[in-house]
Amino acid sequence: MRKTILLLIAIIMISCGEATTPKPKAYLSLEYPELGYNRLGIKKPYNFDVAKNTKIKYLPQSWLKIQYPKLKASVDITYxxxxxNLKELFVEAEKLVIEHTVKADHISWRDFSNKENKVYGKMCEIAGNAASQIQFHVTDSTKHFIKGSLFFYVKPNYDSILPAVAHIKKDMIRMMESLQWEN
Known part of the structure; x- marks a missing residue:
């Protein structure tokens, strides 16, 4: 019995050292190129600014894939x-967002309006492990409709890709703000 008590006292004495302190939060050290933009400059029914660090893949039907090779991501533009059929186009665009509710923690919408260039629409941010974290759709309400969706070429892990999402979101906002319709 004495040995057990002595052993317990020894363990308690040895374990009583300096107080442990929690480690500080760690942040990923990701480097993104400085923001710089070029005009898309193609013969499509639309034109907007794209980030200099992207590659453009031209697709049929005036569609585009704006690729971010270092981030393993792309913004897919459908025209x-x-x-x-404006109502059907809106329903289709919003239906694609709603499909992400299964994996989404939160979905938020933000209206967009540029009366000077006749560009009206919405941007949607999807928090969680959804396939697409940001989507937008814009129109002039009479002739043109564009939908943009951000995709990563990896299984979505929202916490890991969040800094890249924030970086590309700035580019997507710039696309919407600089959009002009070509007639």
């Missing part, structure tokens, strides 16, 4: 002409 659709309006032919008495």
């Amino acid at each position: 659709r002409p309006i032919n008495d």
